[in-house]
Amino acid sequence: MASETLNSHFKPSPSPPNSSKLLSASCPPPPPHPESMFTSLPTTAKSSKWLQRLRSSRGFPESDHIDLEHFLSTSREKTDPTDPVLTSKIPLPEDNHRVAEESDDSGAVQERDLINNVLSELFCMGDFEDRSRIKRKKSCRKQQCPRICVVSTDLDVQNVAPPRIDRFSSPSPLPLTLSSRRKVTKVKEVSQVTERVGEEEKAHWDVSAYSQTEVTVIDTSVPCWKFEKVLYRSKNVWKVGDKKGKGLMSGDRKKRKERLNENGGNVQKKKKLKKKLELCNSSKYVDKEESMAPPKFNQGHDQGKMVAANEKKRDNCSQVQEKSFSKKQIDEGSSVILIKSIPTTVKKNVSGFSNISVKSIQR
Amino acid sequence: MSPKKSKHEFAPKKIKMKKDSKMKLKKKKKSSNSNSAAAVSGTDNRGVDSEWWISFCDKNPPLPGSMVPQDEEEGFKYFFRVSKKTFEYICSLVRENLISRPPSGLINIEGRLLSVEKQVAIALRRLASGDSQVSVGASFGVGQSTVSQVTWRFIEAMEERGRHHLKWPDHDNLQKIKSEFEKSFNLPNCCGAIDATHIVMTLPAVQTSDDWCDQVKNYSMLVQGIVDDKSRFLDIVTGWPGGMTIPKLLKFSGFYKLCESGERLNGHPISLPNQSEIREYIVGGANYPLLPWLITPQNETDDMSDLNMAHEAARSLAVRAFSQLKGSWRILNKVMWRPDKKKLPSIIVVCCLLHNIIIDCGDCIKPDVSLSCHHDLGYVEQLCKQVDPVGRKMRDNLAAHLENTK
Numbered sequence: 001m002a003s004e005t006l007n008s009h010f011k012p013s014p015s016p017p018n019s020s021k022l023l024s025a026s027c028p029p030p031p032p033h034p035e036s037m038f039t040s041l042p043t044t045a046k047s048s049k050w051l052q053r054l055r056s057s058r059g060f061p062e063s064d065h066i067d068l069e070h071f072l073s074t075s076r077e078k079t080d081p082t083d084p085v086l087t088s089k090i091p092l093p094e095d096n097h098r099v100a101e102e103s104d105d106s107g108a109v110q111e112r113d114l115i116n117n118v119l120s121e122l123f124c125m126g127d128f129e130d131r132s133r134i135k136r137k138k139s140c141r142k143q144q145c146p147r148i149c150v151v152s153t154d155l156d157v158q159n160v161a162p163p164r165i166d167r168f169s170s171p172s173p174l175p176l177t178l179s180s181r182r183k184v185t186k187v188k189e190v191s192q193v194t195e196r197v198g199e200e201e202k203a204h205w206d207v208s209a210y211s212q213t214e215v216t217v218i219d220t221s222v223p224c225w226k227f228e229k230v231l232y233r234s235k236n237v238w239k240v241g242d243k244k245g246k247g248l249m250s251g252d253r254k255k256r257k258e259r260l261n262e263n264g265g266n267v268q269k270k271k272k273l274k275k276k277l278e279l280c281n282s283s284k285y286v287d288k289e290e291s292m293a294p295p296k297f298n299q300g301h302d303q304g305k306m307v308a309a310n311e312k313k314r315d316n317c318s319q320v321q322e323k324s325f326s327k328k329q330i331d332e333g334s335s336v337i338l339i340k341s342i343p344t345t346v347k348k349n350v351s352g353f354s355n356i357s358v359k360s361i362q363r
Numbered sequence: 364m365s366p367k368k369s370k371h372e373f374a375p376k377k378i379k380m381k382k383d384s385k386m387k388l389k390k391k392k393k394s395s396n397s398n399s400a401a402a403v404s405g406t407d408n409r410g411v412d413s414e415w416w417i418s419f420c421d422k423n424p425p426l427p428g429s430m431v432p433q434d435e436e437e438g439f440k441y442f443f444r445v446s447k448k449t450f451e452y453i454c455s456l457v458r459e460n461l462i463s464r465p466p467s468g469l470i471n472i473e474g475r476l477l478s479v480e481k482q483v484a485i486a487l488r489r490l491a492s493g494d495s496q497v498s499v500g501a502s503f504g505v506g507q508s509t510v511s512q513v514t515w516r517f518i519e520a521m522e523e524r525g526r527h528h529l530k531w532p533d534h535d536n537l538q539k540i541k542s543e544f545e546k547s548f549n550l551p552n553c554c555g556a557i558d559a560t561h562i563v564m565t566l567p568a569v570q571t572s573d574d575w576c577d578q579v580k581n582y583s584m585l586v587q588g589i590v591d592d593k594s595r596f597l598d599i600v601t602g603w604p605g606g607m608t609i610p611k612l613l614k615f616s617g618f619y620k621l622c623e624s625g626e627r628l629n630g631h632p633i634s635l636p637n638q639s640e641i642r643e644y645i646v647g648g649a650n651y652p653l654l655p656w657l658i659t660p661q662n663e664t665d666d667m668s669d670l671n672m673a674h675e676a677a678r679s680l681a682v683r684a685f686s687q688l689k690g691s692w693r694i695l696n697k698v699m700w701r702p703d704k705k706k707l708p709s710i711i712v713v714c715c716l717l718h719n720i721i722i723d724c725g726d727c728i729k730p731d732v733s734l735s736c737h738h739d740l741g742y743v744e745q746l747c748k749q750v751d752p753v754g755r756k757m758r759d760n761l762a763a764h765l766e767n768t769k
Contacts, residue, residue, distance in 0.1 A: 213574040217602035218708040220529055221617030221627075225522075226708070231604065233574050238611050 210234045214243060415481040415503070422502050443487040444691045444717070444732065449724040453521075453717075454483050460520035461513075477505070477513070485510055486517030490714060493693035515706070521713045528719040529596055529712070531627065541643075543592035548677045549765060550646070552633045555597055557647040557657070558681035559587040559612060560689070560739045561605050562711060564699035575704075577605035579741050584704070585612050586685075586711055589645055594684035595722045596715045602708035609650045610747050613657075628656045637767065639760040646677045652749035658758050662746065669765040670758070685738035687728050688718050696734065 210232035218226050232239040416439070425431040425438065432438050439447055461483070463476040477485075481503065489499045489510055496510040503510075532540060537554060544553035561583035566575060575582040583605030589598040600616040613619050621627035628643040635641060644656045653659045660671045689696040692714035699707070721728060 211572070211574065213572050213604060215602050215604065216705040216708055217600070218712045219600045219602075219617040220598050220712075221531065221600070221621055225526070225712075231574060231607075233606070236608075238607060238615075240615060 207232065210237075210239065415478065415484060419484065419503060422504065440726075440729075442491065443484060444491045444728075445487065445721055446724070446726045449721060449726050450480075450483065450487075452724060453487075453720065454479050456524045457483065457517060457520035460523065461516055477509070482513045483517060486514045487717075489514045490692045490694050490710070490717070493695075493697040518706075518709050518713045521716055522709050525713070525716045525720065528716050528723060529599060531597055532591070534630075537630065540591045544677060547592065548673045549768060550673055550677055550761070551635070551764065552630075552641045552643050553646060553677060554628060554643050555589045555591055555645045556678045556681035557587065557589045557613075557645050557651065558678065558685055559585055559609055560685045561742060562586060562601075562695055562699070562707065563605075564702050564707070567701050572604070574604040574606045578743070578745070581605065584707055584711070585609075586715075587612050587616060588681065588684060588688075588715065589618065590681045590684040592680065593722055594680050594687060595719050596684065599712055599715050601711045602704075608745070610652050610749060613651060622654075622656045635760065635764050637760075637763055639763070641757065641760060641764070644757065646674050648678060648744055649746050650744045652747050652751070653754040653758065654751045655753040655757055657754070658761065659747070661758065661762065668762065669769065670762040673765060682738065683733070684718070686734040687732070688714060689738050690733040691718060691721070691728060 213231045215231050216228050228243045230241040230243045425433055432441055458479050461479045485503050496507040500507050500510040541552055544550050563581045563583045566582045577583045585603045585605055586601040588596050591597055598618050603612055630643045632640040632642040644658050646658050649660055649662055651657055651659050660674050695714055
């Protein structure tokens with residue numbers, strides 16, 4: 001059972017092959033460890049002393065207290081045995097030599113330090129010791145572990161900026177309930193919200209005390225009709241805040257954003273493209289509203305007139321879109337698409353300018 | 364209502380239409396050789412228009428027990444809620460956005476480009492019936508994904524090009540509305556009636572937020588509308604979650620802000636014979652706050668007071684509007700299956716636009732299309748106790764005016 005959990009913890013670990021007391025307790029038959037564990041061993045490892053050599057090479061005392069019972073009893077004194085993180089105790093390679101030389105007592109202290117280091121690595125509690133800095137990169141990856149990730153993000157939402165150690169020491173991993181899932185999704189929302197709040201009592205309320213929901217609202221009394229807001233709710237208190245993708249960002253958010261950018265640079269490009277499109281759309285709206293005189297339908301609408309009016313509108317407002325569209329196609333460098341786009345433009349542009357240009361081409 | 368025709372009368376007309384359409388198609392084929400670009404652009408694809416309707420009629424014949432009217436025009440209205448004339452107008456509105464241009468145009472099962480008319484018909488049928496995309500697609504011979512795409516394209520196009528059908532009236536139109544309210548209900552300077560309804564939906568378990576959960580534990584989105592004397596929408600707010608209260612919904616609306624800042628309902632007040640003045644206002648139910656520009660019924664006095672009767676009659680225009688809206692566009696009356704909450708407001712607003720277009724084009728909404736029950740069935744109107752002193756004075760003046768002009 002113990003070896004199973006060990007294996008499951010060791011398997012994804014990309015760290016150099018490590019051994020522990022617990023691991024050695026499951027011997028003599030060599031357990032099905034990852035292959036990497038044995039690749040570093042010499043071929044003579046089959047001798048009776050292979051275990052001692054292995055342990056000494058990994059920085060563990062050779063002969064004292066190699067059984068699981070002893071390991072558990074010693075560790076129980078210092079740490080909570082029910083802690084699931086115990087199973088992932090991994091000694092740091094740079095400590096190996098020192099550990100081998102020290103006595104039992106100092107070894108126990110060492111173990112505790114190691115466990116603390118591992119814990120601090122796993123949960124980003126801050127540096128327990130300077131040594132853990134070496135593994136900073138690895139610890140970030142370990143944070144992705146789903147079971148633990150849920151707990152930490154959940155707390156993340158509840159306390160906007162709690163001290164890191166508190167986050168870990170707060171009670172027990174929560175089960176993956178609906179509410180926690182909801183909160184997980186809200187983490188994303190928080191990152192997009194600026195601190196600006198549209199309603200009154202701007203400075204006097206704590207955002208973290210409110211649940212947040214992104215809403216897309218259409219209000220015909222507002223010139224742009226459609227807008228996005230963030231709704232903050234605490235029981236019967238509702239507040240509205242503006243939603244902004246970019247803007248004022250705290251340090252933490254900035255870091256997260258940078259990390260995101262590192263992972264996928266395409267996201268920004270897409271956003272830029274989207275912005276361009278939005279700009280295009282908004283200009284269309286302006287054009288239309290200026291050129292549009294609402295027809296009087298009660299007096300028997302005239303189909304021909306309306307179609308003509310639509311044609312006018314179309315010409316006015318589609319120019320921007322067409323320009324960007326054709327540019328996009330040219331950028332893609334596909335001559336086939338470029339050719340296809342010509343008749344559409346010529347046909348659509350009834351204005352004098354387009355006719356002239358067509359004529360000049362024909363000449 | 365036009366007299367019903369027998370099945371025999373309807374059938375020959377259909378055949379004639381078929382012949383006509385075939386002839387037109389033949390002509391089109393000939394012309395297409397000479398000018399294929401023009402044919403593709405669909406500048407005049409009326410021949411194709413009637414073809415989709417015939418094909419639709421073949422797939423959805425009026426069965427003996429069904430509610431489908433025998434008359435063709437009435438049958439068309441039954442399926443699409445609009446007359447053919449209005450349908451053509453809607454097509455002309457969205458043509459530029461929906462027109463199929465290769466290589467990006469949507470195609471039907473036979474591999475031909477979908478005409479604008481067929482796309483509009485698909486979208487209208489989906490909104491009007493609220494049936495699943497699969498069944499709507501089956502009635503047109505297109506797939507589910509086509510229905511989804513076409514409907515959304517239509518909604519976007521309508522949202523963009525039909526805005527002038529839903530806006531606050533200018534001075535002249537507002538005068539007409541006010542005079543109609545005064546004529547019908549003896550309410551001077553009344554500019555409209557306000558009401559709200561819930562659009563019920565299911566939400567995915569992962570994204571479920573309590574904010575969307577309303578007073579009867581449904582997940583819903585709120586719609587607030589102000590209507591005129593013809594039950595035509597003048598103002599719409601939607602997108603706010605169903606958990607929100609009606610007064611809060613009002614407070615978050617642009618209309619409220621405009622009224623509070625004196626930019627709306629700021630016309631000249633009317634001087635009454637008893638030296639009092641009545642400013643411009645709208646009427647709302649007891650679930651709204653009493654404000655200088657929003658008059659609610661007198662709850663503390665007799666329900667049968669003159670003011671309350673006139674008030675309720677005027678307010679019923681808004682109730683009727685929502686009943687018509689949800690009855691005509693059944694997609695709003697059914698429980699929506701996990702809709703995209705960013706898209707749902709657009710669907711709602713486009714249904715309101717279509718409601719207004721029907722009225723603007725002179726189509727009548729048949730009584731049997733409207734919901735037979737209240738549009739917000741199951742929801743209890745929660746009394747709002749907020750009373751503005753100026754609003755109370757306004758209401759007292761109105762009550763006195765009604766008493767004097769009995």
